[in-house]
Amino acid sequence: MSLGRRVRLCLKDLYQQDIVEMIERESRRYELIEIEHPDHPDFRRAYGILSDAFGAQGEMEPEHAIRQFLLDDAYEALPTGTFIRYFLIVAKDRDGNLRGVRDGSVIYNPKWAPDLCTVYLSHIYVLPEARGTVLTYWLRIAPVELAIEYLFQLHKRGLVRLPLPDQPAKYFGVSLNLAAEMEYFSPEDRLSLQRILFYGRGGFDVIDPRHFPYRQPDFRSAERIAATGHRPVPFMLLLRRMGRERQARLPLDEAMVTMRLLYDEFACFCSKSLLQNSLDIVQRRLDERRVRGRTDVALLPLPTGAKNLQRLKKLFRYDIYRRYYDDVPGLDAYMRAIHDRIAANPRWFDEEVAQLAARLEASPHYVYGSRDKRYELETIPALLAEAEEQSR
16 A cells, blocks of 8 residues: 655646746746857857867867857848858856857748748757756757847848748748757767757757758868868758647758758858768759659657657667768778677667666656647657658
């Protein structure tokens, strides 16, 4: 006989104002500040945090490029017609201590796609003192507010014509996509699972690398690239299509415009000749699919917890590199190491994922989304993207 048990809480039982006040209380300890000029007193510290976290891997733009982004006129289009608004956000606690940094760009080209705006989430770093708090979530969605304001200002200045200029709640009639890059999953890289779960629970999917073998450009200096050769980074491109998170297919035109918008941003500080090859590879894959009569590509759902970790199988870094990135330099050491592990134990991947699932299961959750089991995050039915395509 049990003498007591822990009570579970259903999110649907909360009244809307309850949710607002709960979030308000949790977020009150931090304030988010957008740095608008490189002379801001927090600029050097903010850049240093991102550079320390991402620079060694060649995944961080040089400081002069970030400074120029902040100085550039966001209301002057590139020759391609693309408008770019860079943002650098810092989070501070009540004592003024810097606790997190987020940067990225709002990218919009009304000539290519008047009904599509992409928010490129470049980098995010939360300092140890603020990890495990709501700050991570706020830094993930804060750019949406900046994107809406930017679209409004572009329309107000007569630079673009928004489909629904009087309806900000509907993003002015523009489809808003949040785009992020991340390394593919590998069991020995424990941090990769944390990042994947973070984005999976946030409504992000992966554009199927079979048809969209995305590469992040080599952000290192021209001198280092000349010394070691050009080394783009094989990443999966994640999308959260705001309000369309349950759609399992991405139209080919939207996929291509997304790629072109991101590479327009990269061209502001990277050599166009180095970018073109990666752009052409994706363009060619999408064109091949169009020739075969296809109109879209799959969006592969990320896992959200222990019950759907099998989704990692399609994101296994070793398999993805072998199938879609065999021409990318700098991968040999990783490929040899994983090859040896699999040769020694063919079930290595499955066993590692099972251990990860067991650890996740050991941390039970007492808040759930809905009493209708079909809508619990970890038991959502398989999307169309999870089924094998008939043509395979």
